[in-house]
Amino acid sequence: xxxxxxxxxxxxxxxxxxxxxxxxxxxxxxxxxxxxxxxxxxxxxxxxxxxxxxxxxxxxxxxxxxxxxxxxxxxxxxxxxxxxxxxxxxxxxxxxxxxxxxxxxxxxxxxxxxxxxxxxxxxxxxxxxxxxxxxxxxxxxxxxxxxxxxxxxxxxxxxxxxxxxxxxxxxxxxxxxxxxxxxxxxxxxxxxxxxxxxxxxxxxxxxxxxxxxxxxxxxxxxxxxxxxxxxxxxxxxxxxxxxxxxxxxxxxxxxxxxxxxxxxxxxxxxxxxxxxxxxxxxxxxxxxxxxxxxxxxxxxxxxxxxxxxxxxxx
Amino acid sequence: xxxxxxxxxxxxxxxxxxxxxxxxxxxxxxxxxxxxxxxxxxxxxxxxxxxxxxxxxxxxxxxxxxxxxxxxxxxxxxxxxxxxxxxxxxxxxxxxxxxxxxxxxxxxxxxxxxxxxxxxxxxxxxxxxxxxxxxxxxxxxxxxxxxxxxxxxxxxxxxxxxxxxxxxxxxxxxxxxxxxxxxxxxxxxxxxxxxxxxxxxxxxxxxxxxxxxxxxxxxxxxxxxxxxxxxxxxxxxxxxxxxxxxxxxxxxxxxxxxxxxxxxxxxxxxxxxxxxxxxxxxxx
Numbered sequence: 068x069x070x071x072x073x074x075x076x077x078x079x080x081x082x083x084x085x086x087x088x089x090x091x092x093x094x095x096x097x098x099x100x101x102x103x104x105x106x107x108x109x110x111x112x113x114x115x116x117x118x119x120x121x122x123x124x125x126x127x128x129x130x131x132x133x134x135x136x137x138x139x140x141x142x143x144x145x146x147x148x149x150x151x152x153x154x155x156x157x158x159x160x161x162x163x164x165x166x167x168x169x170x171x172x173x174x175x176x177x178x179x180x181x182x183x184x185x186x187x188x189x190x191x192x193x194x195x196x197x198x199x200x201x202x203x204x205x206x207x208x209x210x211x212x213x214x215x216x217x218x219x220x221x222x223x224x225x226x227x228x229x230x231x232x233x234x235x236x237x238x239x240x241x242x243x244x245x246x247x248x249x250x251x252x253x254x255x256x257x258x259x260x261x262x263x264x265x266x267x268x269x270x271x272x273x274x275x276x277x278x279x280x281x282x283x284x285x286x287x288x289x290x291x292x293x294x295x296x297x298x299x300x301x302x303x304x305x306x307x308x309x310x311x312x313x314x315x316x317x318x319x320x321x322x323x324x325x326x327x328x329x330x331x332x333x334x335x336x337x338x339x340x341x342x343x344x345x346x347x348x349x350x351x352x353x354x355x356x357x358x359x360x361x362x363x364x365x366x367x368x369x370x371x372x373x374x375x376x377x378x379x380x381x
Numbered sequence: 382x383x384x385x386x387x388x389x390x391x392x393x394x395x396x397x398x399x400x401x402x403x404x405x406x407x408x409x410x411x412x413x414x415x416x417x418x419x420x421x422x423x424x425x426x427x428x429x430x431x432x433x434x435x436x437x438x439x440x441x442x443x444x445x446x447x448x449x450x451x452x453x454x455x456x457x458x459x460x461x462x463x464x465x466x467x468x469x470x471x472x473x474x475x476x477x478x479x480x481x482x483x484x485x486x487x488x489x490x491x492x493x494x495x496x497x498x499x500x501x502x503x504x505x506x507x508x509x510x511x512x513x514x515x516x517x518x519x520x521x522x523x524x525x526x527x528x529x530x531x532x533x534x535x536x537x538x539x540x541x542x543x544x545x546x547x548x549x550x551x552x553x554x555x556x557x558x559x560x561x562x563x564x565x566x567x568x569x570x571x572x573x574x575x576x577x578x579x580x581x582x583x584x585x586x587x588x589x590x591x592x593x594x595x596x597x598x599x600x601x602x603x604x605x606x607x608x609x610x611x612x613x614x615x616x617x618x619x620x621x622x623x624x625x626x627x628x629x630x631x632x633x634x635x636x637x638x639x640x641x642x643x644x645x646x647x648x649x650x651x652x653x654x655x656x657x658x659x660x661x662x663x664x665x
Contacts, residue, residue, distance in 0.1 A: 107575060108488035112496065115485040119503050122538050126518025127510055133521060179423045182416035192420070201647045202640070203427060205600045209622045210639035213632045214430040217437045224433045255430065258423070316511030319606035323622050333513045333607075340517060340611050348521065355514035362509040 127359065133352040145353040154335065154350075158357065161315055161332045164246055168253035169310035173303060175254060176261025177269075183262075184269050197266075200259035207256045208319035215252045215324065219243045244325045252324060253317070257310050264309060268302035301375035308369045312362060332358055431640065438633035450630040454638070457631070463620035466533055470616065471602035474540040475595055478548050481541070486549075487583060490556045491565060504549035507542045512607040515539055520611075533614040540602050547597040555590025559583070589653055596650040600643055 134145050149155065182188070183196045218225050219236075220243050229236055242248050272295060280290045296303075318333040327334055327343075332354055338344045339351035412420075439446045454460060489496045507515070516539060523530055561583065568578045584591070606618040615623075621639065625632030 108484070108492055111481075111484035112488055112493070115481045116503075118481055118541075119506075122519065123503075123506060123510065123515070123542055126515060126522045129522045130514065130518045175423065175426075178419045182412065182419040185412055185416055187411045188416070198647065198651050199427065201651065202644045205604070205647065206640055206643050208604050208606050209618050209625070210604075210636040213621075213625050213636045214434045214640075217629065217633055217636075218430040218433045224436065225429065255427070258426075312508060316513070318511075318513050319604075319610075319618065322610070323606070323625075326626065333511065336513045336517055337607075337611055340513075340520065351517050352521065355511075355517045358511050358514050359509060362511065366505060366509050 130352045130355045130359075133349055134356045137349065145347075145349045146356070148350065149353055149357050153330075154332075154354065157330045157332045157335045157354075158361075160246060160330050161358075162361070164249055164253070164321075164331065165311040165315035167246070167250045168257050168314040169307050171250060171254045172257025172261040172310045173307050175258040176306070177265050177299075177303065179258065180262045180266050180269050184266065186274075196262070200262045204256045204259040204263060207317075209323040211252065211255055212320050212323035215243060215248075215255070219248065219251065244329065246329075249321055249324065249329070252320060253314050257314065260313065261306050261310060264306040265299075265302060268299055272298065301372045305369055305372045308365050308372070312365050315361065315365075316358065431637075434633045434636050437630060438637050440630055450634040451638075454624075454631050454634045457624060459615065459620050459624075463615050463617045466615065467603050467617035470533060470536055470540060471599045473534065473537045474544060474602050475598050477537055477541050478544060478594070478598060479591075482545075482548060482552060483584070483587075484579065486552055486556060487561065487579065490561050500549070501553075504546050504553075507545050510542075512539070512543060513611070515542060516608050516611050533609075533616070536605075536608055536612065536614060536616070539608045540598075540605065543605060543608075544594075544598040544601050547601065548594040551590050551594040551597065552587070555587045555593075559586050592653045593650050596646045600646045603642055603646075604639070 135141055135143070137144060149158070179196065183193050215223075217223055219241075220226065221237055223243070226236060243252070276294055277290060280294055285293070316333065318337065321329055321331055322334060322337070325334075327338070336351050336354045336358075339346055339348065339354070438450050439448070441447050441449050486500065489500055510518075519539065529535055564582055564586070565578055568582055573581070604618055605616065606622065609616040609619045610622070617639075621632070621635045625635055
C-alpha cells in the first residue's frame with residue numbers, strides 16, 4: 068500500500084510541474100490558437116449541416132419545386148395528376164400494403180414479445196428470439212424475396228407440398244406476387260422489428276399492476292382491456308407507424324419479388340427514373356413529393372405518440 | 382330447455398364469488414398453452430423459409446444433393462467484384478459517417494445542447510424521405526461533375542443518409558451514458574488538446590456504440606439495392622438480383638450467403654453491445 072502511494076505522488080508532481088507554465092504561455096500567446104480551438108467544433112458542426120443541406124435538403128426542395136413548375140411557370144397539374152387512376156392505384160396499394168403488413172407485424176411482434184417475456188419462459192429462449200429478431204429485421208430486400216419465392220412461389224416447396232395434400236393455395240386465390248404475398252413476405256422483417264420496438268414497453272408493465280388487479284378480482288381480459296392495453300397503446304401506435312413507414316417506402320423487396328410488375332409508388336418512381344415508361348420527370352417528382360407528404364404526416368403523429376409512450380417508463 | 386339454461390346461469394352465479402386459485406403473476410414457472418402456440422407459429426414462419434432455401438441451394442436436380450450451387454456461386458463472374466465493391470463502399474460510408482458525425486455530435490453534447498433537437502430532427506429526415514425519393518432528387522439536382530457521379534463512390538452519399546438514423550441513435554445512446562463534460566474537463570486540466578481528448582479518451586469509451594454503428598452500416602450497405610440499381614452500379618445486392626432471377630439454386634445459395642453475412646454482422650453487435658443496443662438497420 069505505502070509503496071503504491073509513494074509511486075503515485077511523484078507522478079502527480081511531475082505532471083503538475085510542467086503543467087502550470089504551459090497554461091500560462093497558451094493564455095499569453097494564444098490569441099490565434101484559442102480562436103482556432105473555439106472554431107474547430109463549429110467547423111465540424113458546420114460541415115455536417117452543410118453536407119445535410121447539400122445532399123438531403125436541396126434534392127428534396129428540388130423535387131418539390133419541380134412538382135409545381137411546368138413549361139409555363141407555376142402549375143398544379145402534376146400534383147393533381149397523381150389523382151389519375153394509374154397513380155392513385157399505386158398510392159392506394161402502397162398504403163394498403165403499409166397498413167396490412169404493419170398490422171401483421173404489430174399483432175405478431177407483440178404476441179411473440181409477450182410470450183418470450185413471460186416470467187416462466189426459459190432464458191435461452193429469450194436470447195434466441197432477441198438475436199434472431201436482430202438478424203431477421205435486417206434480412207430484407209433481394210435475398211428475402213428469393214427465400215419466399217423458394218417457399219411460397221408458384222413452384223415453391225411449401226406450395227408444392229400443400230398441393231400434394233390437396234390444398235392448392237394458388238387456385239384459392241393466393242399469389243406471392245400480389246399485395247397479399249407481399250404482406251406475408253414483409254411480415255418476415257416487420258414482426259421482428261415490432262418485437263424489438265415493443266419489448267421495452269412490455270418489460271415496463273410492472274408485475275405489481277397485474278398482482279393488484281388479480282388481487283381485486285379482475286379477470287385476465289379486464290386487466291388487458293383496462294390496464295395493460297391503455298398503457299401499451301402509445302408504444303403500439305408508435306411501432307405501428309414505424310412499421311407502416313418501412314413498408315410504405317420499401318422498394319427492393321417488392322421489386323425483386325415481382326420483377327417490378329406491381330403498382331406501388333416506389334416501383335412507379337423507379338420506372339420513371341430508369342426510363343421504362345414514357346413520362347415527364349415531373350411525374351416522378353410529384354410521386355416522390357406525394358410519398359414525402361405521407362411520411363411527414365406519419366412522423367408528426369409518431370412524435371406526438373412518443374411523448375405519451377415515455378410516461379410510464381421506469 | 383329453459384331449465385337447462387337456468388341451471389347453467391345459476392351455476393355461473395354460484396361460481397363467481399369464489400375466485401379460481403391462481404399463482405401470483407411473478408411466480409408462474411411455465412408458459413401457458415397460448416404462449417407455446419404463439420412461439421410455435423413464430424418458429425415455423427421464421428424457420429421454414431430458411432430451411433426451404435437451404436434445401437434448394439443444395440439441390441442438384443432429381444434426387445441428388447450437393448454443394449455445386451455454392452461452388453458455382455463462388456466462380457460466377459462478378460461475385461467477388463461486387464462483394465468487394467459493397468464492402469469497400471461500406472468502409473467508405475463508415476469513414477464518412479465518423480468524420481461527419483462523431484466530432485459534431487461530441488461538440489453538440491458538450492457545448493451546444495441547444496442544437497440537439499436539430500440533430501435529432503435531421504437524423505429522422507431519412508425516414509421521411511424514402512430512398513427512392515432521395516435518389517430521384519439527387520439525380521435531378523446533380524448531373525455533374527463527372528468525377529463525383531460516374532463512379533460507384535457516389536453511392537456513399539445516399540448510403541450515409543440511409544445509415545444516418547441508426548448511426549445517430551447508436552452514437553447518441555453511447556454519448557448519453559458517458560459523462561462527456563467531466564471527462565473533457567479532466568483531460569483539459571491535465572493539458573490535453575482536442576485531438577488527444579477525442580482519440581485517447583472519448584473514442585475508446587464510445588467503442589461499444591462505435592462497433593454498433595459500424596455493424597449497422599455494414600448490414601445496411603451490403604443489403605442496399607435501391608440506390609445501386611437506379612444508378613446502375615453493380616453492388617452485391619444488384620449482383621444477387623441479376624444472377625438469381627435466372628438460377629433458382631444459385632439464388633438460394635446467394636440468399637443463404639447473404640443471411641449468414643447479416644447474422645455475422647449482428648453477432649458483432651450483440652457480442653460487443655450492451656443490453657438494448659440498437660440492432661435495427663434498414664434497406665427494405
